[in-house]
Amino acid sequence: MRDENPQKSERASGVLLHPISLPSTHGIGDLGPAARRWIEWLGESGCALWQMLPLGPPGYSESPYQSYSSFAGNPLLISLDILVDDGLLTQQDLSPRPDFPPGRIVYNDVTAFKYAVLDLAAERFFGGANETLMQVFEAYEDENRDWLDDFALFMALKEAHGGSPWTSWETELRARQPDAIARAAREMASVVNKYRFHQFVFSRQWQSIRQRARAIGVKLIGDLPIYVAHDSVDTWVHPELFQLDAHGMPTYVAGVPPDYFSPTGQRWGNPLYRWEQMQANDFHWWVRRFQSVLRWVDLVRFDHFLGLNRYWQIPAVNSTAEQGDWRPAPGAELLTTLRDELGSLPIIVEDLGFVTPEVEALRDRFGLPGMKILQFAFDGDSENPFLPNHYPSNCVAYTGTHDNDTARGWYENAPEPIRDRVRRYTGSDGTHVAWDMIRTLWDSKADRTLAPMQDVLELGNEARMNLPGTSSGNWCWRMRESQLTQQLAEKMRGLNEATDRLR
Numbered sequence: 001m002r003d004e005n006p007q008k009s010e011r012a013s014g015v016l017l018h019p020i021s022l023p024s025t026h027g028i029g030d031l032g033p034a035a036r037r038w039i040e041w042l043g044e045s046g047c048a049l050w051q052m053l054p055l056g057p058p059g060y061s062e063s064p065y066q067s068y069s070s071f072a073g074n075p076l077l078i079s080l081d082i083l084v085d086d087g088l089l090t091q092q093d094l095s096p097r098p099d100f101p102p103g104r105i106v107y108n109d110v111t112a113f114k115y116a117v118l119d120l121a122a123e124r125f126f127g128g129a130n131e132t133l134m135q136v137f138e139a140y141e142d143e144n145r146d147w148l149d150d151f152a153l154f155m156a157l158k159e160a161h162g163g164s165p166w167t168s169w170e171t172e173l174r175a176r177q178p179d180a181i182a183r184a185a186r187e188m189a190s191v192v193n194k195y196r197f198h199q200f201v202f203s204r205q206w207q208s209i210r211q212r213a214r215a216i217g218v219k220l221i222g223d224l225p226i227y228v229a230h231d232s233v234d235t236w237v238h239p240e241l242f243q244l245d246a247h248g249m250p251t252y253v254a255g256v257p258p259d260y261f262s263p264t265g266q267r268w269g270n271p272l273y274r275w276e277q278m279q280a281n282d283f284h285w286w287v288r289r290f291q292s293v294l295r296w297v298d299l300v301r302f303d304h305f306l307g308l309n310r311y312w313q314i315p316a317v318n319s320t321a322e323q324g325d326w327r328p329a330p331g332a333e334l335l336t337t338l339r340d341e342l343g344s345l346p347i348i349v350e351d352l353g354f355v356t357p358e359v360e361a362l363r364d365r366f367g368l369p370g371m372k373i374l375q376f377a378f379d380g381d382s383e384n385p386f387l388p389n390h391y392p393s394n395c396v397a398y399t400g401t402h403d404n405d406t407a408r409g410w411y412e413n414a415p416e417p418i419r420d421r422v423r424r425y426t427g428s429d430g431t432h433v434a435w436d437m438i439r440t441l442w443d444s445k446a447d448r449t450l451a452p453m454q455d456v457l458e459l460g461n462e463a464r465m466n467l468p469g470t471s472s473g474n475w476c477w478r479m480r481e482s483q484l485t486q487q488l489a490e491k492m493r494g495l496n497e498a499t500d501r502l503r
Helices: 033-045 080-085 107-126 131-160 178-187 189-216 233-237 275-280 284-293 331-342 357-365 407-413 416-426 433-442 486-498
Strands: 012-016 049-051 219-224 252-256 266-271 299-302 310-315 325-328 347-349 370-373 395-398 448-452
Touching: 012 219, 033 049, 033 189, 033 486, 049 448, 080 107, 107 131, 107 189, 131 178, 131 189, 131 233, 131 284, 178 189, 189 219, 219 284, 275 331, 284 331, 331 357, 347 370, 407 433, 416 433, 433 448, 433 486
Parallel strands: 012 049, 012 448, 049 219, 219 299, 299 347, 370 395, 395 448
Antiparallel strands: 252 266, 252 310, 310 325
């Protein structure tokens, strides 16, 4: 197949760390001083890549993969300390605060505290506390009106309805009847403005982080879920693009069929696209979505790339994924449009799971790098494609992802035959298995290699980020400030230099 998007070789390394896992005094990682220190640490370590999870406002179970919007940022990442510098808060406003544990996120406490303080900042902002910033805000509104107004009203209406999904709202609001929408926008103007303010502040703080990363030479890798949450502004505003009935409920939902690991398959529940409708309007929504995420990052990990070739269509009435149909998706047409509109395809494809020759052909036709996961390599098959000696240069290799256990936790709980293969392949005695796996990965042909920060810190499964198939206890791990040491940066820098990955 012809390579339609050849990518320049870039032998580099990096770390996977979601910003919520940064240390801070306010219960959750944010875009303040700790984020700047993190960027500095990456520079000192010789790493050129910082990968994160989706940055949108999380919905169900705090999952960043179930966001209320494909275009908005997560207000919980806003730095309250920077708002003090902006004159919108005082130090007294930040106390007393809950006794947040240093290594975990307690979402109920964090959400209650931060949103109350953000409400206060918004009140002062619209009361004229910073006129210079108000001018910047007005320009931001004008530049982002195509999504911002809908999002802010959506969140205001959710607040007014006690967080209920939009499909349970009054008929005229659910159907977005113009008179009802205009009336709600007028009556809830102050609440709508609050959500606009959140997005303005998030964007302003994020761009500061991005500028610092560029100055140091660190590229940011974002994450784009292929599907959107059902309870999202995307489905509320554009029901015609999704397989929904007249009441806004999904007729078919996304997932994957049964396999060796899951006898009933995985029923994700996301509404499926009406691909024919999207293609008819030149994939306009997709183009806007990519343009939006590329405001924040340099590269995008495209989650569940397999769904661009074909997708498993599950009747929404079914409680499992056992019954469904494979349906084709216009992946080549979408990628061609994106390349033409964006000028290039700065994409890493998540090509794990039901990989078929057609999926590989689609990936390779556009010259896109796939993913290799070292934890998947040790089943005893010498031809296993996840063994580093089989890696092509055009791939991105990981010790594990946010869905895997940490390297140490995985090794400690693996059967002895697998542990033995790990030791023999990496030359490890098992004492520092996470770093032995990192070293093996860094020494491979893969152009780009990354490890979760938990593996760099050699943490066990107490630091796992997500356990697929569970809806509680995930997305909670936080790094402690004391763990980000100069000694660790020097160790990483030495490895980058030895493996020709020094940025």
